[in-house]
Amino acid sequence: MIEFNNINQEPPYLLFKKKYDEAIDAGQKAIEAISISSYNKEMQEVDSRYVNLKFVNNNEFIFFTNYNSPKSIAFISHNQISALIYWSSINVQIRMKARIQKTSDEYNQEYFKHRSTDKNALAISSNQSSPIPSFDQVIKKYNKIKKDRDLKICPQYWGGFSFSPFEIEFWEGNASRLNKRDFYKLNDNIWHHSILEP
């Protein structure tokens, strides 16, 4: 599930919420799964991965991760990303381009306090995406942290990223492939709408 707070009242946000509600009603699983793609300028490489979208606060989409992970390093090197959602239950794809930035330390601490200690133990213990000799090692490290650490204090290397889209497309699949594509683009703080060819 995604938590919505003071959702922005511009058309693409209202449409996002409407499609979300339709997908919930249609029994969509893993509705919070969103693919985030980044560009690492130094490596000159595009990369993608799924994250769990936690909040939409006004015009900001928020998820959490390890700040030393390859994706965080890519976001710092190039702060423009793309986000992609597919809700199969309603056959809707949502595409976004956005700028991304870290959330504040206060925000992260507050959020961390209210998560389960199991999740927090993993956030503290995992040096995300680093090679490790075996999967057993992963489990050992996790169990040690669970015993030894205060699991309500958020480490500096973990927290949120917030992105605000400047383009949002809603793509609705059609059996004939004559797909419907509604495109919104932010120009001088105004959202402009157009229809795209399938």
Added chain:
Amino acid sequence: MIEFNNINQEPPYLLFKKKYDEAIDAGQKAIEAISISSYNKEMQEVDSRYVNLKFVNNNEFIFFTNYNSPKSIAFISHNQISALIYWSSINVQIRMKARIQKTSDEYNQEYFKHRSTDKNALAISSNQSSPIPSFDQVIKKYNKIKKDRDLKICPQYWGGFSFSPFEIEFWEGNASRLNKRDFYKLNDNIWHHSILEP
């Protein structure tokens, strides 16, 4: 469905095929849906969209599109892409980085001949991703092409892209979030395996 031809015998390809077969057995829908992310060097922008993966021929993954579409322009400007699959039926995510290139005109003509004329009419009629005054216009244009054109001749602006990965990660979700991550990287034509932290 994805068609496999002479699948490459290296470990990451065999594992890809194994996971594909498991997902099929688990009733995975839209199994051919794959997210492709690109970087447009001129615009300095990452973008993502789903495409339908059609073939895996040896070590090449192949899909088809309009060669004038924004994604095709991005592939030409920067030939490295990322590809992302999520098969919810088995909770497996597959991440790839790859180099991408066009398939040959002969290959495209041969493939086009065997597609349905409905699909071909759309391939011919759609100036993909261009703004259009209304959705009715899309349908009118499509119906006109269907009547007027030889639907077995592939236009020069339509065809395949083939990508060969140089990194492949298999991520298996676990309820505790102690996810299993198997990572394969091609170095000097040899695939190296490692385990990544969750």
